[in-house]
Structure formats: structure tokens, C-alpha cells
Amino acid sequence: MHDCIFCKIVRKEIPARILYEDEDILAFHDIRPVRPVHFLIIPKAHVATLYEANMDHHRALGRMLAMSGELA
Numbered sequence: 001m002h003d004c005i006f007c008k009i010v011r012k013e014i015p016a017r018i019l020y021e022d023e024d025i026l027a028f029h030d031i032r033p034v035r036p037v038h039f040l041i042i043p044k045a046h047v048a049t050l051y052e053a054n055m056d057h058h059r060a061l062g063r064m065l066a067m068s069g070e071l072a
Contacts, residue, residue: 002046010044020071024060027071037072 008014009028016028019039027041043060047053053061 006042
């Protein structure tokens with residue numbers, strides 16, 4: 001289990017205005033938006049950096065890209 005802020009948001013330990021959620025990803029509004037449409041999309045599995053991403057993460061990472069335009 002990871003203790004980063006995003007993992008806490010996924011576990012609902014930190015509140016967020018959720019825009020979209022499925023089994024792999026979570027999209028939520030930024031708490032300090034700089035533009036009218038400003039949200040974050042994160043994988044539910046902890047991936048600290050893209051250097052750590054591997055084929056186990058391909059479904060979530062692909063889903064993030066595919067949903068970004070639709071959510072915006």
C-alpha cells in the first residue's frame with residue numbers, strides 16, 4: 001500500500017470532486033485550477049513515474065489517454 005496523495009484520493013481518504021471513475025482510472029477536478037477545464041486523470045494502481053510503468057499498467061495508461069479528450 002502506498003501513502004502518496006494520489007493513492008489517498010483513490011482510497012477516498014482525501015476528498016475530491018470526482019469527474020470520472022472506473023476500475024482502472026480516476027479523474028478529478030484540481031483543487032487550484034488555473035483554467036476553466038482543469039482536472040487530473042490518474043491510474044488507480046500506484047505508478048510513481050513513467051519509468052516505473054510496465055506492461056502491467058498498459059490498460060490504465062491507455063484508458064487515461066483515451067478518456068482525456070472525452071472528459072475535456
